[in-house]
Amino acid sequence: MVADQKYSSDISSEQEVIRYTEKLPQSLGLDEQNTRAYKALSRQIWALEKRLEDYYFEYVKLKKKVNLLKAELDDLDECVDRETVVDLIHEIVLSLIGKAGQKECKGSSYSSDSSKESDLVEMVRERKAVPHKQRRKA
Known part of the structure; x- marks a missing residue:
């Protein structure tokens, strides 16, 4: 009107x-x-x-x-810590690259591969234990 x-x-x-x-x-x-x-x-x-x-x-x-x-x-920034997400993606990519490299080499052992995976899982658990706001300040 x-x-x-x-x-x-x-x-x-x-x-x-x-x-x-x-x-x-x-x-x-x-x-x-x-x-x-x-x-x-x-x-x-x-x-x-x-x-x-x-x-x-x-x-x-x-x-x-x-x-x-x-x-x-x-x-969204309050809910998700970008730095942590980027770090996790980086670690996953490096892990996948490592797996691809090990498949090419016939002499690689399975135990070292599972050891790397368990280390990665442990790192993720440690990061989840510390709130992302505290990690930013550190």
């Missing part, structure tokens, strides 16, 4: 500007060609102002969305 009123007031103000631009050149004695050019330019200016206003509203909406996403990210 408010937007409709604003839009109708914009149209009436545009019409008022056009009427004024018609009278101004006549009173100044300018020719009809200048009058038409001035009208066209006035309409273009009004259209550009309207587009700028639309872009501003879009900017405000996007800014609100960004702020909501930032708040959501902060909430």
Whole structure:
């Protein structure tokens, strides 16, 4: 409703500007060609102002969305310690690379492989025992 009123007031103000631009050149004695050019330019200016206003509203909406996403990210950061996740992924990748390397070598023993896995499991348990907020500060 408010937007409709604003839009109708914009149209009436545009019409008022056009009427004024018609009278101004006549009173100044300018020719009809200048009058038409001035009208066209006035309409273009009004259209550009309207587009700028639309872009501003879009900017405000996007800014609100960004702020909501930032708040959501902060909430997620409290739940998950990125450093721990990266470390765990790193350890898992290294473990998988080690397994792939051992499969290529026929002379590798199974006991050293299970020993590495148990060490990895123990490291994960130790990390879970210490809350991530304390690990960050350390």
